[in-house]
Amino acid sequence: MSSIKDILTPFTAWKNVFKEPVTVKYPLTERPGAPRYRGFHKNDVQTCIGCGTCESICENEAIDMVAVAGFEAKDGDSGLRPKVDYGRCCWCALCVDVCTTGSLCLSNEYTWVDTDPDNFRFIPGVDEKSWDKNELGWKKPEGDYEFYGLKRVEMGELEPDERNHSFIEMIKGYSKQQAEKEADRCVECGICTATCPAHMGIPEYIKAIRNNDLEEGLRILYDTNPLPEICGRICTHKCESVCSVGHRGEPLSIRWLKRYIADQNPSEKYRAILETENLQKNGKKVAIIGAGASGLSAAHYLVKMGYEIEIFEKLSEAGGMMRYGIPEYRLPYDQIDKDINYILSLGVKIHYNVNVGKDITLKKMSEDFDAVFAGTGLHLGRSTCVEGTDHKHVYQSIELLRKITGGEEIHVAEKIVVIGGGNVAMDIARSLARLQKIKYGKVQVITTSLETEEKMPADREEVIEAREEMATVNPGWSPQRIEIVDGKIKGLHVVQCLSLFDETGKFNPQCNLDNKNFFEGDMIVESIGQGMDLSYITEDIKDHLEMGPRGRIRVNDNFQTSVPWLFMGGDTIQGPDVIHGIANGHKAALGIDKFLIEK
Amino acid sequence: MKKIIENLGYKFILYEVEYQRKNLTFVTVDKENTVQLLAYLRDYEGFKHFVLMTAVDWIEDGLFQITYILNNPKKKIDLAIRTKILREKAKMTTAHHLWNQVATYQRELKEMFGIDFPGSPRVNESFILEGWDNIPPMRRDFDTKKYAEETYFPRLGRGTNDPSEYMKQKLYPNE
Numbered sequence: 136m137s138s139i140k141d142i143l144t145p146f147t148a149w150k151n152v153f154k155e156p157v158t159v160k161y162p163l164t165e166r167p168g169a170p171r172y173r174g175f176h177k178n179d180v181q182t183c184i185g186c187g188t189c190e191s192i193c194e195n196e197a198i199d200m201v202a203v204a205g206f207e208a209k210d211g212d213s214g215l216r217p218k219v220d221y222g223r224c225c226w227c228a229l230c231v232d233v234c235t236t237g238s239l240c241l242s243n244e245y246t247w248v249d250t251d252p253d254n255f256r257f258i259p260g261v262d263e264k265s266w267d268k269n270e271l272g273w274k275k276p277e278g279d280y281e282f283y284g285l286k287r288v289e290m291g292e293l294e295p296d297e298r299n300h301s302f303i304e305m306i307k308g309y310s311k312q313q314a315e316k317e318a319d320r321c322v323e324c325g326i327c328t329a330t331c332p333a334h335m336g337i338p339e340y341i342k343a344i345r346n347n348d349l350e351e352g353l354r355i356l357y358d359t360n361p362l363p364e365i366c367g368r369i370c371t372h373k374c375e376s377v378c379s380v381g382h383r384g385e386p387l388s389i390r391w392l393k394r395y396i397a398d399q400n401p402s403e404k405y406r407a408i409l410e411t412e413n414l415q416k417n418g419k420k421v422a423i424i425g426a427g428a429s430g431l432s433a434a435h436y437l438v439k440m441g442y443e444i445e446i447f448e449k450l451s452e453a454g455g456m457m458r459y460g461i462p463e464y465r466l467p468y469d470q471i472d473k474d475i476n477y478i479l480s481l482g483v484k485i486h487y488n489v490n491v492g493k494d495i496t497l498k499k500m501s502e503d504f505d506a507v508f509a510g511t512g513l514h515l516g517r518s519t520c521v522e523g524t525d526h527k528h529v530y531q532s533i534e535l536l537r538k539i540t541g542g543e544e545i546h547v548a549e550k551i552v553v554i555g556g557g558n559v560a561m562d563i564a565r566s567l568a569r570l571q572k573i574k575y576g577k578v579q580v581i582t583t584s585l586e587t588e589e590k591m592p593a594d595r596e597e598v599i600e601a602r603e604e605m606a607t608v609n610p611g612w613s614p615q616r617i618e619i620v621d622g623k624i625k626g627l628h629v630v631q632c633l634s635l636f637d638e639t640g641k642f643n644p645q646c647n648l649d650n651k652n653f654f655e656g657d658m659i660v661e662s663i664g665q666g667m668d669l670s671y672i673t674e675d676i677k678d679h680l681e682m683g684p685r686g687r688i689r690v691n692d693n694f695q696t697s698v699p700w701l702f703m704g705g706d707t708i709q710g711p712d713v714i715h716g717i718a719n720g721h722k723a724a725l726g727i728d729k730f731l732i733e734k
Numbered sequence: 735m736k737k738i739i740e741n742l743g744y745k746f747i748l749y750e751v752e753y754q755r756k757n758l759t760f761v762t763v764d765k766e767n768t769v770q771l772l773a774y775l776r777d778y779e780g781f782k783h784f785v786l787m788t789a790v791d792w793i794e795d796g797l798f799q800i801t802y803i804l805n806n807p808k809k810k811i812d813l814a815i816r817t818k819i820l821r822e823k824a825k826m827t828t829a830h831h832l833w834n835q836v837a838t839y840q841r842e843l844k845e846m847f848g849i850d851f852p853g854s855p856r857v858n859e860s861f862i863l864e865g866w867d868n869i870p871p872m873r874r875d876f877d878t879k880k881y882a883e884e885t886y887f888p889r890l891g892r893g894t895n896d897p898s899e900y901m902k903q904k905l906y907p908n909e
Contacts, residue, residue, distance in 0.1 A: 187897045194878065199894035208904035213897035222889060253891070325898025329905050338898070692908060722909065 168243030173226040173273045175244050176219050178260035180206070182238040185213035186324035186379040189230035189239055192282075197223035198230060203261050210330045211377035221255040228273045233282045235322060235379035241273040242266040285384025288317040290391055295603040300572040302463040305600075306368070306391075311347075314395040318344040320380055321387050327374035333359045333718040337374055341392055350408045352396035357409050360717055361435035361478060362428060364470040365457050367394025370714050371558075371594065397473075405477045414481060417441030419731055422504040424491050424671070427455020428713045429510030429705030431478055432720025433727070438481045440728050445504070446485040447495065451541075453485055455512050456706070457713060459537040460559065462566045468540075492671030501700050505734075506727045508694075510705035510720060513665035519554060523617025524661070528624050532563035532662035539566055547574050548658035552627045555662030556584025556591035556610055559711075561598065563662055564606045578605040581654050585632045585644055587611040609654070613646045617659055626655040667707045676701070693726025694719055702727055735759055735811055738779055746771050750816075760801075762816040769827045771815060772802060776832055780806045781813060784833040787840075789847045793874045796821045798849055802829070819849070828854040846872040 168174050180203070190198040200215040208214035217230070217239070231239050239259070244266035249255065257264070266272075291307035292298075298305045309317065323338040331337065336355045343352035356363040370390050378386030406412050419442050423430045426448040434444045452458060454471045479485065489495060500507050516531025518524050528546060532555065538545050547570045553560055560582055568578045582601070584591055588610050591598065598608055612629035619625065631650035637643040669688075672680070681697040683689035687708060690696055694704045704719030706712070739751055739759060750762040763771055775781040781804035790799040797818045804813050819826055828851040830837040838861075840851040845861040848870040860866070869876050902909075 185897055190894065196879065199892055200897060200900075201893075201895065202900075208901045213895075213901050214904065215895055215897055215900055220889065220892065256891075325896070326901070328898045329901035334902070334906065334909060 168245050168271070170243065170271045171273055172243035172245060172271070173228050173241045175221075175242050175247065175264065175266055176217075176230075176259035177240050177242050177267060177269070177272070178217065178258075179238040180216055180260035182236050183216055183260070184211060184236055184326060184379060184382070185215035185217075186235050186322065186326050187213070187215065187217075188233050188235055188322045188324055188379065189217050191323070192229045192233045193224075194227070194229070195223040195225055197221070197225075201258065203258060208329070211326060213326060216258055216261060218256060218258045222252065231273055232275050232280070233322070234275065235324070236382045237275065240275075242269040243272040244269055283322060283380060284316075284320045285380070287320075287385045287388050288313045290388065295600075295605075298464060299569060299578070299604045302566075302569060304467045305464050308398055309388075309391055309395045311399075314344050314392060315347070317388055318342075318392060320384075321345075322379060324379045326377055326379050327389065330377045331374045332712070332715045333721065335359045335374075335393075337389055340396060341387070341389070344392055344396065349396050349399045353400045353405070353408055354410075356393060356396060359721065360714075361432055362457075362474045362713070362717055363393055363397040364474045365428075365466060366714060366717070367391070367397050368466050368470065369457070369461055371712055373714075402473050402477060406480060411439060411481055414439060415441050416443060419443070420445070420504045421727060422447065422500045422507045424497075424500075424507065424509040425449070425455060425511045425705070426453035426475075426485055427510055427512050427705060428457060428716030429720035429723070430455070430508065431475065432717040433508045433510065433702075433704065433724045434483045434720075435478045435481070436721050436724035437727060438478070438483050440724070442727075444483045446483060447489045447491050447500075448485055448487050449490050451487050453487075455510075456514075456711070459540045460533060460562070462536065462539070462562050464565070464569070465562070490671075492673075497671055497673060497676060497701075505731055506700050506702060508702040508704065508720075508723050508727065509671075509707070510703070510716065511667065511669070511671070511707055513667050513706045513711055515666040515668050516661060517664045517666055518661055519614050519663060521614050521616050523619050523624070524659075526617065526619060526624055526659075528657065529617065529659045529661065532559050532660050533665055535563055535660060536566065539570075545570075546658065547571055548656070549575055550579045550626075550656040551581070551658045551660060552654045552656035553580060553582040553660045553662055554584070554614055554627070555582065555664075556586045556593055557662065557664070558593050558597055559665075560584065560662035561593045561601050563660055564608075565597075565601050565604055567660070568601070568604050568606045579656075581607040581609055581656065583612045583614070583627070583629060583654060584610045585613055585635055587632075590635075612652055612654075613644055618653075624657050624659060626653055626657075627659060628653055665706075665711065669707070691726075692722070693729065694723035695726050695730065699730065735813075738813070741779070742771070742774075745774065757811045758814065759812075760814045760816060762818075765817050765819050765826065768800075768802075768815060768817045769829050769832075772804070772829055773832055775804055775813065775815075780808050783807055784836060785812065787829075787836065787843070789843050789849060789872070791821070791847065791872065791874045792818070793821065798824050798847060800826060800843075800849070824849040826851055828852065828857075830854045846870055848873065 187200045190200050197220045199218045201218045203216045206214045228241055231241055293305045318341045321341045325338045327337045328334050340352045340355040360366055372390040374389050375386040380387055421437050421442045421444055423434050423446045426446045438444045453475050458471050516533045535545055551567050553564045564580050564582045568580045571578050591610050601608055611632055613632040615628040615630055617627055629652050631647040633645045633647055635644050679698050681689040688696055688703055690703055690708055694702050696703055702723045704723045705716040709715045746767050748761050752760040783805040785803040785805050787802045798821050799816055799818050802815045826849055837855045840854045841857050842861045843849045844857050845863055851857050
């Protein structure tokens with residue numbers, strides 16, 4: 136039975152109509168994540184280099200490295216970018232904290248509704264999202280919160296006053312502890328491998344150091360580089376310039392780590408470690424002209440494939456520019472010998488003091504051997520040809536370096552001017568500085584180059600070390616003439632050099648003739664590049680050789696010339712660089728093998 | 735906050751005090767003193783609200799860290815109490831008598847980390863992992879990847895590239 140009260144009671148609720156509600160209005164319109172909230176990813180794809188470290192660290196395998204239109208693989212950038220699968224991401228942000236370039240971060244956006252689960256896989260920074268412009272969210276914390284060391288393990292070297300009066304090796308090398316600590320900084324991305332001309336397995340051999348398996352390390356080195364003691368000291372280490380760790384810190388000391396592996400393995404164990412004790416011969420013979428980097432490299436890989444190898448070397452010792460061009464304080468002779476002796480131990484023969492073209496003709500070689508590889512290098516100095524260069528105390532750096540190696544006495548004046556801004560110029564300046572220190576007790580060497588300080592082709596450390604040894608480096612000047620009074624050199628007149636190349640990229644130096652300078656000196660050394668001597672290639676062969684740009688002989692991908700039995704590599708083909716020479720020699724060896732199998 | 739910590743210091747041994755921000759401080763104490771400290775904070779310092787408790791596996795040190803977060807609603811501040819216990823046969827004094835919901839957290843920690851809280855109601859019952867037959871999954875020696883590969887099917891359409899291999903294909907495929 137109902138009463139009047141039951142009918143009226145519901146209406147009492149109406150009294151609340153105008154009261155402030157105590158509940159929150161739905162849907163939620165505004166509730167941003169906290170400033171450091173770990174929401175959806177953002178990636179600055181222009182800064183990202185696709186090193187894949189985010190993928191490697193992800194415990195949930197939520198990240199794939201995928202190709203993205205508009206990003207090509209190039210030196211220092213794989214062209215890949217991370218794609219995140221939010222079905223697996225747990226928002227831990229390890230990917231952000233390890234990111235080598237700092238391009239990756241998390242926004243504070245966490246709400247997103249979609250009916251298609253595949254939309255929850257996307258490439259941050261490429262697939263546009265509403266939170267791309269959110270400033271807030273998780274970024275790698277500042278301070279010493281780092282997953283890998285940003286600073287290099289310092290390399291011990293002789294102090295300038297310990298080294299400036301002798302040719303003792305100045306770099307001391309890493310200890311086991313130092314090498315392992317340095318190796319520990321590697322993130323194993325492998326971006327460096329493409330940039331290395333020999334495509335060495337860099338992350339792999341660094342890993343071998345971490346695992347203290349230096350025999351494995353040596354095997355990895357020899358897969359692509361049969362001169363590791365040499366390269367471990369004087370390689371131009373292009374790999375280090377693209378090292379992903381170098382984006383936020385100092386790149387790995389890849390060169391010194393390579394040296395560490397080679398230094399730690401005793402030469403008498405090489406053949407056992409590298410499993411080359413029982414090489415089978417295949418009955419074919421290949422001649423190699425020049426025992427430099429490319430020739431030795433080709434010899435090594437060919438002899439391993441079973442070829443009988445004879446090298447014809449013009450000088451009395453093997454090594455080419457590595458021995459005769461690079462001073463002993465950078466590359467001691469016993470280390471060159473260690474690499475070369477191993478190659479000789481495999482059965483490679485070297486005929487020393489043989490001048491191909493005079494003592495034996497190329498034609499005769501082509502008859503006696505199945506193929507010929509020429510790695511004859513750049514051994515002729517170039518002259519600036521300014522007034523006065525015909526004076527007897529104007530020298531070519533390359534000749535002086537060769538004489539210093541050969542133990543010959545050279546003229547060392549009290550005041551010397553070196554023209555050139557490359558590594559060879561630094562080598563001769565620093566060698567002469569040492570000889571001056573020994574002879575006069577003081578250093579008065581000045582080097583000058585067309586290029587300004589920033590554009591000098593020499594490695595930065597070479598310039599710094601030259602200055603530490605009291606040589607003066609004064610770049611940005613163009614030589615005009617050598618002043619000679621009463622038959623004696625007084626110095627070099629120069630004017631300011633403004634630019635080297637014109638708009639078309641052609642070498643065409645522009646100078647400011649009003650800004651003059653004079654470098655005092657009684658001896659001048661020219662070090663502005665080297666040329667090749669191909670006089671051993673006789674006309675009948677030359678007629679069949681196709682030439683490429685800049686007077687170089689054209690070769691195909693296998694370093695084969697248009698004369699099928701003649702292969703060429705090294706500095707004559709790719710310019711002065713040891714590691715390119717080694718890579719050329721290796722590729723030529725594979726090319727020769729292919730050619731002789733198909734023949 | 736400093737005042738509260740100073741007071742606590744007279745009554746308990748505090749190992750580490752970390753002022754994370756104005757309204758949040760972390761304090762590390764002995765396992766034996768933890769529960770009495772929680773009771774003291776609740777009854778004398780106004781930390782009436784229990785926010786949460788959680789654990790961290792410091793497998794290298796052979797320890798579990800347990801963290802309790804308490805809130806003082808009047809002063810609007812949080813205080814987190816950390817303690818470390820041995821990882822092997824991990825056992826911790828229960829605190830369910832201070833706040834009822836602690837029992838639920840302790841049940842979860844038993845399941846996820848294998849930390850026992852003797853006397854805690856229903857602590858041995860499954861929390862969310864019914865029929866779990868492996869080591870507790872939040873322990874760091876639990877191989878999540880292996881488990882996932884054995885248990886679930888892979889998502890279609892996924893595929894990745896090794897940067898170094900990819901660069902070889904693109905830049906020097908014939909070498």
